[in-house]
Amino acid sequence: MTVPGAPDHVNDALPTFEERPLALVRAAFDLVAEGGLERLRTRDVAARAGVNIATLHYYFATKEKLIEGVALYLASLFGSIRAPMVEAAEPNALDRLRQEFADARLYFDAQPQMVTVMQELVLRSRRDPAVAQVVDPLRRFWKLSVEETLALGVREGAFRPDLSPPLASGVIVAALWGAATLPLAHEEREAVYRAIEQWIVAPPQSQSSMGAGHDAP
Amino acid sequence: MTVPGAPDHVNDALPTFEERPLALVRAAFDLVAEGGLERLRTRDVAARAGVNIATLHYYFATKEKLIEGVALYLASLFGSIRAPMVEAAEPNALDRLRQEFADARLYFDAQPQMVTVMQELVLRSRRDPAVAQVVDPLRRFWKLSVEETLALGVREGAFRPDLSPPLASGVIVAALWGAATLPLAHEEREAVYRAIEQWIVAPPQSQSSMGAGHDAP
Amino acid sequence: MTVPGAPDHVNDALPTFEERPLALVRAAFDLVAEGGLERLRTRDVAARAGVNIATLHYYFATKEKLIEGVALYLASLFGSIRAPMVEAAEPNALDRLRQEFADARLYFDAQPQMVTVMQELVLRSRRDPAVAQVVDPLRRFWKLSVEETLALGVREGAFRPDLSPPLASGVIVAALWGAATLPLAHEEREAVYRAIEQWIVAPPQSQSSMGAGHDAP
Amino acid sequence: MTVPGAPDHVNDALPTFEERPLALVRAAFDLVAEGGLERLRTRDVAARAGVNIATLHYYFATKEKLIEGVALYLASLFGSIRAPMVEAAEPNALDRLRQEFADARLYFDAQPQMVTVMQELVLRSRRDPAVAQVVDPLRRFWKLSVEETLALGVREGAFRPDLSPPLASGVIVAALWGAATLPLAHEEREAVYRAIEQWIVAPPQSQSSMGAGHDAP
DNA sequence: AATGAATGAGAGTTCATTCAT
DNA sequence: AATGAATGAACTCTCATTCAT
Numbered sequence: 001m002t003v004p005g006a007p008d009h010v011n012d013a014l015p016t017f018e019e020r021p022l023a024l025v026r027a028a029f030d031l032v033a034e035g036g037l038e039r040l041r042t043r044d045v046a047a048r049a050g051v052n053i054a055t056l057h058y059y060f061a062t063k064e065k066l067i068e069g070v071a072l073y074l075a076s077l078f079g080s081i082r083a084p085m086v087e088a089a090e091p092n093a094l095d096r097l098r099q100e101f102a103d104a105r106l107y108f109d110a111q112p113q114m115v116t117v118m119q120e121l122v123l124r125s126r127r128d129p130a131v132a133q134v135v136d137p138l139r140r141f142w143k144l145s146v147e148e149t150l151a152l153g154v155r156e157g158a159f160r161p162d163l164s165p166p167l168a169s170g171v172i173v174a175a176l177w178g179a180a181t182l183p184l185a186h187e188e189r190e191a192v193y194r195a196i197e198q199w200i201v202a203p204p205q206s207q208s209s210m211g212a213g214h215d216a217p
Numbered sequence: 218m219t220v221p222g223a224p225d226h227v228n229d230a231l232p233t234f235e236e237r238p239l240a241l242v243r244a245a246f247d248l249v250a251e252g253g254l255e256r257l258r259t260r261d262v263a264a265r266a267g268v269n270i271a272t273l274h275y276y277f278a279t280k281e282k283l284i285e286g287v288a289l290y291l292a293s294l295f296g297s298i299r300a301p302m303v304e305a306a307e308p309n310a311l312d313r314l315r316q317e318f319a320d321a322r323l324y325f326d327a328q329p330q331m332v333t334v335m336q337e338l339v340l341r342s343r344r345d346p347a348v349a350q351v352v353d354p355l356r357r358f359w360k361l362s363v364e365e366t367l368a369l370g371v372r373e374g375a376f377r378p379d380l381s382p383p384l385a386s387g388v389i390v391a392a393l394w395g396a397a398t399l400p401l402a403h404e405e406r407e408a409v410y411r412a413i414e415q416w417i418v419a420p421p422q423s424q425s426s427m428g429a430g431h432d433a434p
Numbered sequence: 435m436t437v438p439g440a441p442d443h444v445n446d447a448l449p450t451f452e453e454r455p456l457a458l459v460r461a462a463f464d465l466v467a468e469g470g471l472e473r474l475r476t477r478d479v480a481a482r483a484g485v486n487i488a489t490l491h492y493y494f495a496t497k498e499k500l501i502e503g504v505a506l507y508l509a510s511l512f513g514s515i516r517a518p519m520v521e522a523a524e525p526n527a528l529d530r531l532r533q534e535f536a537d538a539r540l541y542f543d544a545q546p547q548m549v550t551v552m553q554e555l556v557l558r559s560r561r562d563p564a565v566a567q568v569v570d571p572l573r574r575f576w577k578l579s580v581e582e583t584l585a586l587g588v589r590e591g592a593f594r595p596d597l598s599p600p601l602a603s604g605v606i607v608a609a610l611w612g613a614a615t616l617p618l619a620h621e622e623r624e625a626v627y628r629a630i631e632q633w634i635v636a637p638p639q640s641q642s643s644m645g646a647g648h649d650a651p
Numbered sequence: 652m653t654v655p656g657a658p659d660h661v662n663d664a665l666p667t668f669e670e671r672p673l674a675l676v677r678a679a680f681d682l683v684a685e686g687g688l689e690r691l692r693t694r695d696v697a698a699r700a701g702v703n704i705a706t707l708h709y710y711f712a713t714k715e716k717l718i719e720g721v722a723l724y725l726a727s728l729f730g731s732i733r734a735p736m737v738e739a740a741e742p743n744a745l746d747r748l749r750q751e752f753a754d755a756r757l758y759f760d761a762q763p764q765m766v767t768v769m770q771e772l773v774l775r776s777r778r779d780p781a782v783a784q785v786v787d788p789l790r791r792f793w794k795l796s797v798e799e800t801l802a803l804g805v806r807e808g809a810f811r812p813d814l815s816p817p818l819a820s821g822v823i824v825a826a827l828w829g830a831a832t833l834p835l836a837h838e839e840r841e842a843v844y845r846a847i848e849q850w851i852v853a854p855p856q857s858q859s860s861m862g863a864g865h866d867a868p
Numbered sequence: 869a870a871t872g873a874a875t876g877a878g879a880g881t882t883c884a885t886t887c888a889t
Numbered sequence: 890a891a892t893g894a895a896t897g898a899a900c901t902c903t904c905a906t907t908c909a910t
Contacts, residue, residue, distance in 0.1 A: 020873085036344065038255055042901060052875045057902065059873095119340060122399075123253065139399065167408035170401055174409055175388065178395025182339075182356065184387055191384035192391055199416035237890085259884060269892045271886080280884065454894085470778065472689055476880060486896045491881065493894095553774060556833075557687065573833065601842035604835055605826065608843055612829025616773075616790065618821055625818035626825050633850035671869085693905060703871045705907080714905065 017069070021059040023049045025069040032070060033113035037120045042066070064130065071121050071134035077114055078138055081106065093153030097200065100146060100176075101193040108180040108189065115180045143173045153200070160202045172196055219296060234286070238276040240266045242286040249287060250330040254337045259283070281347065288338050288351035294331055295355060298323065310370030314417065317363060317389075318410040325397040325406065332397045360390045370417070377419045389413055436513060451503070455493040457483045459503040466504060467547035471554045476500070498564065505555050505568035511548055512572055515540065527587030528635065534580060534610075535627040542614040542623065549614045577607045587634070594636045606630055653730060668720070672710040674700045676720040683721060684764040688771045693717070715781060722772050722785035728765055729789060732757065744804030748851065751797060751823075752844045759831040759840065766831045794824045804851070811853045823847055 017025060027048035031040055042063055046053040060066040083102035085091075091099065107114050118135075125132035147169035153159030179192040234242060244265035248257055259280055263273045277283040300319035302308075308316065324331050335352075342349035364386035370376030396409040451459060461482035465474055476497055480490040494500040517536035519525075525533065541548050552569075559566035581603035587593030613626040668676060678699035682691050693714055697707045711717040734753035736742075742750065758765050769786075776783035798820035804810030830843040 036340065038341075041899085043899090053901090054875055054877095054903080055873080058875090061902090063901065116343075123336060123340060124255075127253065127256075164408070167405060168412065170405035171392065171396075171409045171412040174395035174399055174401060174405075175392040176395070177399055178391035178393070179387075181398060182391055182394055184391060188384060188387035188391075191381070192388045195385065195388040195416060199412060258882090260882095270884085271892055271894095272890080274885065275891070278885095470774065472775075475878090477878090487880090488882080488896055488898095489894080492896090495881090497880065550777075557770060557774060558689075561687065561690075598842070601839060602846065604839035605830075605843045605846040608829035608833055608835060608839075609822065609826040610829070611833055612825035612827070613821075615832060616825055616828055618825060622818060622821035622825075625815070626822045629819065629822040629850060633846060692903090694903095704905085705871055705873095706869080708906065709870070712906095 017073070020049075020051065020055070021069065022073075024051070024056055024059060024066065025073045028066055028070045029073055029117055030113070032120055033116045036116075037067065037124060040067075064128065067121075067124070067128070068130045068134065070117065071131050074114065074117055074121065075134055075138055077111075078107075081111065081114075093149055093156050093158045094197075094201065096149040096152065097146075097197065100149065100172075101196075104176050104180070104193070105189075109186065119181055139173070143169050146172050150200070158202060159200050163200065168200070172200075219293070234290075237266075237268070237272070238286070239290075241268070241273055241276060241283065242290045245283055245287050246290055246334060247330070249337055250333045253333075254284070254341060257284075281345065284338075284341070284345070285347045285351065287334065288348050291331065291334055291338065292351055292355055294328075295324075298328065298331075310366055310373050310375045311414075311418070313366040313369070314363075314414065317366065317393075318413075321393050321397070321410070322406075326403065336398055356390070360386050363389050367417070375419060376417050380417065385417070389417075436510070451507070454483075454485065454489070455503065456507075458485070458490055458493060458500065459507045462500055462504050463507055463551060464547070466554055467550045470550075471501065471558055474501075498562065501555075501558070501562070502564045502568065504551065505565050508548065508551055508555065509568055509572055511545075512541075515545065515548075527583055527590050527592045528631075530583040530586065531580075531631065531634065534583065534606075535630075538610050538614070538627070539623075543620065553615055573607075577603050580606050584634070592636060593634050597634065602634070606634075653727070668724075671700075671702070671706070672720070673724075675702070675707055675710060675717070676724045679717055679721050680724055680768060681764075683771055684767050687767075688718070688775060691718075715779065718772075718775070718779070719781045719785065721768065722782050725765065725768055725772065726785055726789055728762075729758075732762065732765075744800055744807050744809045745848075745852065747800040748797075748804070748848065751800065751827075752847075755827050755831070755844070756840075760837065770832055790824070794820050797823050801851070809853060810851050814851065819851070823851075 024045060028040065028045045031044055031048065040063075042056055043053055045066065046056040049056070056066070060069060083099065083106045085099065118138075121131055121135050122139075125135045147165045150159060150163055150165035150168050150172075154161060154163050154165065175192055175196060179189045184192070241262060245257065245262045248261055248265065257280075259273055260270055262283065263270045266273070273283070277286060300316065300323045302316065335355075338348055338352050339356075342352045364382045367376060367380055367382035367385050367389075371378060371380050371382065392409055392413060396406045401409070458479060462474065462479045465478055465482065474497075476490055477487055479500065480487045483490070490500070494503060517533065517540040519533065552572075555565055555569050556573075559569045581599045584593060584597055584599035584602050584606075588595060588597050588599065609626050609630060613623045618626070675696060679691065679696045682695055682699065691714075693707055694704055696717065697704045700707070707717070711720060734750065734757045736750065769789075772782055772786050773790075776786045798816045801810060801814055801816035801819055801823075805812055805814050805816065826843055826847060830840045835843070
């Protein structure tokens, strides 16, 4: 289990959950998805995992540690669940961007639990440093992978040449996160994907005119 | 006190808080901003408002009702706190869009409490219909006012003619919400505003080339 | 309620228990007498006082505070329960010493609860400063009142003139405390009182007679 | 391992601790000395002894049995730790009494752990017969050895002839125990030893001189 | 002989809520 | 309108003990 994008000293310290604690963490994950952290009760977690409450404390000394475990589990999901890759052997920037959208669709449409839990944890991370240490890297990793795609696209000439990958990736992540979080209807979310593409992609044929229009003095 | 954009039957039912209950709601608002709904305790609310617990329950039968009151209070803030209007007597669409950004800047930079509380309430609204009934109209109102601006801009020719105001407003609201929520750095948030403008605004003069690609019939 | 011999700043801070908290403290006192601090359960205290467990915590925030309350209650008992005074209008030193024994008999024979609880609290006071602050003054007060009696007796010529009241009072208190604590049989305890008197009291005028009385074959 | 003064059927049943259980008992002893029986946790004992909890229960079926083991260990200490004997080949009664004081000094000054643990066990022995069965004999043995010394001293003429060894030994043990337990300052404890000697020892030959020495102006 | 894993039965404490005044 | 007192229901966490290996 690794947090993608986290520094080694974090990943090295990650527990590899065995069967029992994994069952507990999954139970907690489901309960958070259903009722929020607010309604998370250790007894319910233990009951759903089919163990005694004392067993829960055997593996997770405190409720806080359990929630940290849920964060780690979520991170592992983000690392392992990905939409099937687009066919292209060597994906170009646009393919990669669309892969990003495909992943977003997967997480937000097919696995809405993950978004709910992520949202809860992001909110909690403001006050719980242990959770922040797991959740923040996820966010940074997401932004970074978008950033690389943008840089590639600019180099390829597929994306508008005036794009600043560090800032534009922030915009894209914000829009995707907002779309997942608000929550929008499915077709509104699709509109977000399309809008991003429209904004990012270099106008066709005669780029000169567009470049002239926007960026020339 | 009104929820902007809410149907009349909602607004008609809104309590006009008197001094005492208003103090309680403000105390609760502050505590939610500080520690989240998770750490909201009726005793703390009463203590901060300088009244007895029983007095709190005299005005708000249950904690739920108090939280609903916080939502209403938040709505009233969104209705009353606005960035100073741009000077134009009859603002054009771009001015109105920028006014939207100015409001966002105000809420998210100057009044981060409001965003925090809003975020908490949005999360809660998934499970608390009473809160949803207050929070959802806010969101819809926000989207609607953006939508109107977009429609105006398209009519004026200031915005790209292929814009679908209902969908594009969703995009913009999602991006703004994501920017407020993630949280981004200040300059990343500014990049979001700029990106939206870039995407929305019709390319200048010679649209032909770009228009041909995207918009021509 | 005062702790005899305690400095004013302690006595000034002493709570005057009202009916309900007094009932709780008495219940706790009885339970400590029966089963020791070790077996003291807040639930049992509440049950014996006939109130809900939450009511206990309304008056005593923590179990520690309740135990402190027991210590204060014990102190008040030592202050108010005394053996009936010997008849003498102006008691001489020997009368006062015997009054001390009478008190000891009362506490240790008639009110063995008090000794048990005192013993528990003395042991606890090693680790609980709040209890120490109540219990230590009791001990010091006890020693001091014996010390005064001894000084009076030495001045009166009733006690052996080579007595050092500060040290001898320590001896007496130690012996009385040991007798109460060990526990000894009733007649052994009486032997302690007699031994102290023998040791303390000045041999009668004509020492020869004393020597004769005591030591001659 | 024997309990000095205990009847044979007790001593015959005493376990001779092997290395592992002895380590456990010592760990428990130390923990009791540090935090009292109240804070004794089997897990801590096992941890300090460097073994698993289950191993502890392999040797001591219950916590009670472990505490009984601590009592036995304490008894063995009292049997084996003694102050270096006074030089006299055939000690007279006064020497033996002083040896008693020397032992008390050793236990109470140099080995305060032993007194603490003893005190805890004496308190517990009121409710735990198994502990009482170990602790009571210690007390009786102590009293008995003092009693013998007193009888010898009376026979020798070194101690006051009106002394009742059974009662006076109770007095002495009570005073020593009280001195150890209260706790007194070092010099107060010394005063106790001196006072006992003063009380016990026969006034020198010519009573008149003694009387003169002590009481004459 | 020794252990890691698991547990039942509480423990103290919290908290929204109620009630008599 | 306002409160001090009181409470039921839960909550997290603890701990001596057990059991399969």
